[in-house]
Amino acid sequence: MRTQPHRRRRLTSWVALTTALALVLVACDADGPLVDVGDEDDTDTAAEDPAEAPEPEVEGPEGEPLKIGLVAALSGGAALFGVAAQNAAQLAVDELNEAGGVLGRPVEFVARDSQARPEEGVSQARDLILSEEIDMLLGPVSSGVALAITELAHEHEIPFIVHTSNTEALTNEEWHPYFASVVPNTGMEARAQGVDLAESGYTQWATISPDYEFGQRQTGTFVETITELNPDVEILQQQWPELGESDLDPFITSILGSGADAVYSPLFAGDLITFTRQAHDLGFFDRVYWTALYETDALQELGDEVDLEGVRAYSRCPFTIDTAQMADFVDRYMDRYDLVPSDWACMAYDAVMLWAQVVEAAGSADGQAFADNVAGFEFTSLRGETYIRDVDHQAAIGSYISELTWSDEFGMYIYPTAVPVPAEDIWLSEEEVLQARN
């Protein structure tokens, strides 16, 4: 086959033309309306907002809208969380608009799917910051994603409030002044359990945790705490299934074979549900003492399938918390979504409200103003009166530990008495936080 040079030349010149066309495409895109298309697709909020916002009795919000962005797992195994956070943040934003907006300006809400993957989270968060020009970034579901994007928020000086992801690295070594947290961090949560279980009578422990930042941190702190408080405690085995592993049998049987008499687990959402079902069929719950992060969503999904009566579980924001704000919120949430609000919904709501209150107090939605005012800020959350600590912008919110009890009213296991272990007992002291940062 001989070459036909002119044909090659034609080829190349046409390639040049194609490329030029592509450039035009880019250029058009640059001039075109970038912002509107994106958010209308990702959430139905843009369509809803104007309809619901305009005619309140109070003076209607006017001017340039303030934007809240959410990057969360809206698909995949952790989607339960992301969707709950999205629903609650939407509810919060609508309520803010009905009450006249923030600083008299309307609030908009944009949600993006991180697929629970750090790299996707980064790219979505970057897009929200650069092209949506959001004024606040709500934290993601996954701690891995949170670590990946907290750096972005820092770089662009955007307030970043986490409500689900809670690795202690966020409040310690990766902390920055634009950050705030309304969820007890892994350290607080795990120390609360360590304290709670140190004298439980069980000394032969095993752990099973998701193999990423959150699972590693939380399990590490738990083990540290419980072995320090009770020198008799031994950790016989630690398992780290991949996030989203569908076959947990080998892990479960392996733990049963270790001789442990108690098992600690920060598995959550889909993984916890899978674990509970598979463990039940292996007679797991009859043979070991078991404590895990049973939050509302998982309990709702499990219903009465597995007997969990009396399991000492922990949670971050059960809807049975006895405050007037919570009771009221549960009503409004159920009215709108026909579901009891999960932990993630409650905390996402708190995050939006915290931001709105700080911005009102600061008189500005500027990142720096937020950073200056959020430190020491006192506010009313769904979990009662609380405040944001100066050193790490961590809300003084405790961890809820309780024995699960069946509720006919809700058709699921609930936390009957939701009393928290106070934050002050379980968080690192200011000195310890500063030390961790060095």
Added chain:
Amino acid sequence: MNRHDAARTGIAGRLSNLRPTGTVWAVLALIGFIAPLFANQRQTYVLMHVLVLAVFATSFNVMLGYTGMVSFAHGAYYGVGAYAVTLLWIHLGWPSLVGFLLAPVIAGAAAYLTGLVALRAVQLYFALLTLALGQLLFVVAFQWRALTRGDDGIHGVALPQLLMPTTNRYYFLLFATAVALAILGAVMRSPFGATLQAIRENGERAGFLGIKVKRYQLASFTLGGAFAGYAGAMFVIMDRGAFPLLMHWTTSAEPIFVTLIGGLNAYIGPTVGALIFGLLQDWITRRFVFWGLILGIVLLVIILRMPGGTVEGVQRLVAWIGRRRDRAPRGEPFDESSQPADAAERPREGAPAGEPTAGGER
């Protein structure tokens, strides 16, 4: 062949009278140079991604288009390159630019070692072996938390102050792309490149002629792997992070898609494919969630109807227009090649015609 002389008088003909390859690259370079003036920050990221993809896919085409090998470990070397930069930074505190220079060396070494194993098989089994080896590397990155931080990945790599602004980063990557494409292009035009093509055309015959086929295949694999690592290092400059998914076998599919879309029979194919893939992906995913559906259908159409990709598709179109223009003034009856596809389907010397499109003439 006077048909083609006549074509020169048409629009396409006039264009083709310009000096070919140089012109295209000059146009591309010019576009690359001025693009940031029209793009906002986000779009600059998209363009950076296009650059990374162009190098990644071109390095892949060294194997696919030029040597006729399919590897599913290519993503692994891409990831090795990215981790080379981030791990040297995080564990040893080496500046990212030093890592950038070392990345292709480390990735090339990884490709050489795995290539030694994978080349024990040929064709499909070779592809499956690379899949196994690539996944092994992926699992190591995924599970060795102490080294790589596992699933969470490494984020926020420090860059030189000069590279912090997005536009500067873009120009750095543009320069890096130009260097990589120039080197690979020179190698492919060299006797070495010609030998690879001879192996692709007919490995057995090449063997009879005294060419050490496996050795050349290993060299091609190593070269491809090294530049995949280089692309991975470029990714770190863009994204300031690395994570295990970069090494997953599905990442290896990306350069295949890009190459197919652009065309594996021309050196410029993967670059064109990267431009189309990158812009299309951004454009579609921002409007429509079913990117996979659209990509899948586009790929099926290309595979079933247009195995030469965009470059060859455009070429066929030109040939067709040329012939129509040809026909009118001369009044010639349509000759034996009335199929518009016919002319374009013949592979050209100098530009590789991959095995997959072989029209049965070999």
Added chain:
Amino acid sequence: MTLDMLVLQLLTGLSRAAVLFIVAAGLSLVFGALRIVNVAHGSFYMLGAFLAVTVAAFVGGPIGFVAAIIAVPLLVALIGAIVERVALRSLYDKEHLLQLLATFALLLVFHDLVRGIWGERPHRLTAPDLLRGPVDLFGIIFPRYNLFLIGAAIVLAVGLWALMTRTGFGRDIRAAVSDPEMLGMVGVNVPRLFTLVFALGAGLGALGGILASPRSTVLLGMDVEMIIQAFAVVIIGGLGSLVGTAVGALLVGITFAFGVLFVPQAAMAMVFLVMVAVLVFRPYGLFGIPER
């Protein structure tokens, strides 16, 4: 560590191997006869699971699961036949790579179709009560459903073996594996045979998806997760060999189960290590034949 526990771990590995075998058998069969590495096999697996959810809900009750097991593989086999006719048929005389890439494109298409039809949320397929709960095997507590899985895989393996060795269809397939041109010459309708084999493979993939579902969650993305493991199985066993597939499935399943027990942090790496080790010594798998 007691003997009981080792046996339990082995049984767990066996039930993992059971699902792997059913899925990988389809993959291997298709490769053997058609010489196609079908990446979209993962899609049939996922499609089977999602369709089963719908069918089981439609029929309702404990019969729903049974109905799904019978109807869904047939349905997916039909889809497989259509796919083979429309997308793959014209590629047989082309390079293997193009076929592989076409099935990859199909994987993307099916993934988004499933997402469009069933949405992002996880679904659940419930087995009948008869198959649920623990059972006591001489002092070892084991899920009844896992026993059912192991049994199903054995029945299927015997059935496939009989199909391949005792029927004309099986003889034709075996002939296609060794010499397809010859097959056409002796008057076998080769295109029809290929369509049937591809449909059978797709049906097996779907069956694997249905059987795997009651133990876990029916989730978008299960396609990619399974296909890589199924590949590991057939690569170890040797593409096209039924015996090889069974051995590969056992190796992968049991290696993983004991990997979790002895080297918890590197269980999956163990699987790929075994795969690479096998391939270094036998590049065509344990029971594979070198490529023609």
